[in-house]
Amino acid sequence: xxxxxxxxxxxxxxxxxxPIVLPAxxxxxxxxxxxxxxxxxxxxxxSAFSSVLIADITSSLLLGVIAGIVAATIxxxxxxxxxxxxxxxxxxxxxGANLVATGLATFISIQLKGSSSLxxxxxxxxxxxxxxxxxxxxxxSGLSGHYIIDYLAIVITVICYVVIFxxxxxxxxxxxxxxxxxxxxxxxxxxxxxxxxxxxxGFLCGLGGAVLSLPVxxxxxxxxxxxxxxGWLAIAxxxxxxxxxxxxxxxxxxxxxxxxxxxxxxxxxxxxPRLLMxxxxxxxxxxxxxxxxxxxxxxxxxxxx
Amino acid sequence: MxxxxxxxxxxxxxxVFALMLGAVIIIITSSKPSxxxxxxxxxxxxxxxxxxxxxxxxxxxxxxxxxxxxxxxxNMWNMGxxxxxxxxxxxxxxxxxxxxxxPAAIAIPIALIVSFLVGGAIAAVSSYLKTKWNINVFLxxxxxxxxxxxxxxxxxxxxxxDPKAGFAASPRFNQNxxxxxxxxxSELHSGLFIALGFVVLFYFIRRQRVLGYEIKITGxxxxxxxxxxxxxxxxxxxxxxxxxxxxxxxxxxxxFGSTGRMLGYMxxxxxxxxxxxxxxxxxxxxxxxAALLFSFIQKGAEAGALFAxxxxxxxxxxxxxxxxxxxxxxxxxxxxxxxxxxxx
Numbered sequence: 129x130x131x132x133x134x135x136x137x138x139x140x141x142x143x144x145x146x147p148i149v150l151p152a153x154x155x156x157x158x159x160x161x162x163x164x165x166x167x168x169x170x171x172x173x174x175s176a177f178s179s180v181l182i183a184d185i186t187s188s189l190l191l192g193v194i195a196g197i198v199a200a201t202i203x204x205x206x207x208x209x210x211x212x213x214x215x216x217x218x219x220x221x222x223x224g225a226n227l228v229a230t231g232l233a234t235f236i237s238i239q240l241k242g243s244s245s246l247x248x249x250x251x252x253x254x255x256x257x258x259x260x261x262x263x264x265x266x267x268x269s270g271l272s273g274h275y276i277i278d279y280l281a282i283v284i285t286v287i288c289y290v291v292i293f294x295x296x297x298x299x300x301x302x303x304x305x306x307x308x309x310x311x312x313x314x315x316x317x318x319x320x321x322x323x324x325x326x327x328x329x330g331f332l333c334g335l336g337g338a339v340l341s342l343p344v345x346x347x348x349x350x351x352x353x354x355x356x357x358x359g360w361l362a363i364a365x366x367x368x369x370x371x372x373x374x375x376x377x378x379x380x381x382x383x384x385x386x387x388x389x390x391x392x393x394x395x396x397x398x399x400x401p402r403l404l405m406x407x408x409x410x411x412x413x414x415x416x417x418x419x420x421x422x423x424x425x426x427x428x429x430x431x432x433x
Numbered sequence: 434m435x436x437x438x439x440x441x442x443x444x445x446x447x448x449v450f451a452l453m454l455g456a457v458i459i460i461i462t463s464s465k466p467s468x469x470x471x472x473x474x475x476x477x478x479x480x481x482x483x484x485x486x487x488x489x490x491x492x493x494x495x496x497x498x499x500x501x502x503x504x505x506x507x508n509m510w511n512m513g514x515x516x517x518x519x520x521x522x523x524x525x526x527x528x529x530x531x532x533x534x535x536p537a538a539i540a541i542p543i544a545l546i547v548s549f550l551v552g553g554a555i556a557a558v559s560s561y562l563k564t565k566w567n568i569n570v571f572l573x574x575x576x577x578x579x580x581x582x583x584x585x586x587x588x589x590x591x592x593x594x595d596p597k598a599g600f601a602a603s604p605r606f607n608q609n610x611x612x613x614x615x616x617x618x619s620e621l622h623s624g625l626f627i628a629l630g631f632v633v634l635f636y637f638i639r640r641q642r643v644l645g646y647e648i649k650i651t652g653x654x655x656x657x658x659x660x661x662x663x664x665x666x667x668x669x670x671x672x673x674x675x676x677x678x679x680x681x682x683x684x685x686x687x688x689f690g691s692t693g694r695m696l697g698y699m700x701x702x703x704x705x706x707x708x709x710x711x712x713x714x715x716x717x718x719x720x721x722x723a724a725l726l727f728s729f730i731q732k733g734a735e736a737g738a739l740f741a742x743x744x745x746x747x748x749x750x751x752x753x754x755x756x757x758x759x760x761x762x763x764x765x766x767x768x769x770x771x772x773x774x775x776x777x
Contacts, residue, residue, distance in 0.1 A: 206757075216761035219510075220711060224756025227704065231750035238744055239462065357579045360572075367572060402587035409580035413573060420566040 138270030145384030151362040154332035157325035160305035166222035169359030170229030171200040175337025184248035196338040201330025234349040244349030288373040364412040386411035440714035469741035476736030485619020491728035496683035497706030498720040504676035508652035510571040515703030516578025521552035521681020529606040552681020560673035589697035601697025622690040
C-alpha cells in the first residue's frame, strides 16, 4: 500500500515536472541574454494548441511536436524583433504575447469548430514508454512508464548544463548575463546571443506545451487555459534555481512535487479541488521566501524603465 | 507638459492601431466585411443604449487603470490586479449580503471600504516581501493572484454559492443597494461619479501632494530618493496598498453597478488596467480616454456579434495586440510622429 503510494507520488512528480522544467530552462537562456522573456505561458499555450491541431490533421505525432515548437518560436521571435528593432519594452510585450496567445488560440478554435475547448479524436496520442527492468522494482517503478518528452527533458537539462558551463557559447552567454557592457567591449555580439536565446526558449517552451496537450488529445482555451499558471511557476523555478540547469531541475522537482501532491489529494481525499489548486502557487511563494530570507539574490533580469 | 503631449501621442497611436487591426481581422473573417466594419466602428455610438453600455463598461476599467498607474509610477509591478479585484469583489459582496436589512446609505460604503481594504492588504503583502527580503514584486504578486483565483472560485462554488444560479455565482444582495441608472435604457450607473472622483483625487495627489512626488521619485530612482530622505519602503507599501485597494474597489463597483452579484469568471478588467496605465504614461487624466478605447473595442465587438458575424473574441485579440505595439516607440520613427528615445 505505502510502496504503491510512493510509486505514484514519484510517477506524478516526474510527469508534473516536465512542463515546468522545460520553460524554466528556456527562460534561463533569455535571462542570461538580459532580455527576460515572461511570455512562457503564451508560448506554451500556442504550442499546446498547434501541436494537437497539426497532429489531428496529419495524424503524425512528430509533425505535431514540430508544429508546436515552430509556433512557440514564432511567438518568441515576434517579441525579440519588436523589442530589438522598435525599442519596445520586453516586459510589456511579453505580457501582450501571453494575452495574444490566449486570444488567438481561443479565436482560431472558435472559428474552426465553434468552441474554445476542443477534443481531437483523430489525433494520435503519445505512448507511454516502459523501461524493461526498472518497471518491476517496487520503489523505482515510478521512474518507468513516462512519455518520451519526459525522458527527453532530463537529457535536455544535462545538455543545457554542458552547453552553459563547458562550451565557448555558454561562456559568452554567461558573460552577457554578468555584464552586457563588458561583453560588448570583448566583441561578443549581444544581438546574436539574444536571438539564439529566444530560439532556445521557443524550442523548450514548444516541447513543454506539446507535452500538455498531446498525451490527452484535448485543448482547453479560455482565460485559465491549458497551461494553468505553469509558465509563471517556471519563472519562480528560475528564481530558485538561478543560473545552473541542474539546480533548476531540482527546484522544478520541488514544485512538481507540490503539483503531484495536489493531484493525489484530489483523488484520495474529499478536499475541494479548487482549494488544492492553490497548493503549487503557495509552495512556490513559500520556497522563494525561504530562499530569499537566507540572503540569496534573485538575479532576475526584470528591469523596466 | 511635454510628458502630457507624449502620452496623448501614445493614445492616438493606440487608437489608430486598434482600429486598423480590427478592420483587418474583420475583413479576413467576415462574409460581409463592409457591413461588419460599419457595425463594429459605429455600433457603440448608434443609440443611447449602446453608448451608455460603453461608458458603463469603462467605469471599472478607469479605476483599475488608476490602480495600475499608481503602483507602476512607484516602480512596483503589481501584476496581481485581477486577483485583487476578484477577492475585493467577493469580500464586498459578502458584506453586502450580510447587511441586507440595513439602509443602503450604510451598507454601500461599508462594502466599498471592505473591498478596498482587502484588495489593498493583499497587494501590500507583495510590497512587504520586497521591503523585507527583496523579493521581486512582479513574481510575488503574480503567484499570490494565481493562488487567489481558485480560492475565490471555491467560495463561489461552495459555501457562498447561490444554488438557484446553477453556476459559480454568489447570492444576490438586497437589490436596493444597486447604483442608480443614469441613462435610462442602458446600464450606465452612478459609479461613474466615483470613478471620475478618483481620477481627480489622484491627479491632485500626483501633482500637488508630497506623497505623489515621493511615489514618483521612488519609482524613477529609489536609491536617490532614499538618499534624499524619502522613506522608500513606506512609500512603496503605500503605493501598493492604494493600487490593490483601487483594484478591489473596481471589482466591487462592477458588482454594484452592473452584475448585481459576484460572478466566478475572470473579467479581464484587472489585466486591461495594465495597458491602460501604460498608454496613459501613468497620468490619471489620460486614463479616462484610454479606458474608453478599451471599452469601445469590447462593445464594438459585442455589437458586431449581435448584428453581424463577428466573433466576440476579436475584442480580446485587439486589446492584447495593443500591449505589443504600445511601447514600440521606434516603430513610429519613420512617420516622424515620435522622436526616438535613446535606449542604451
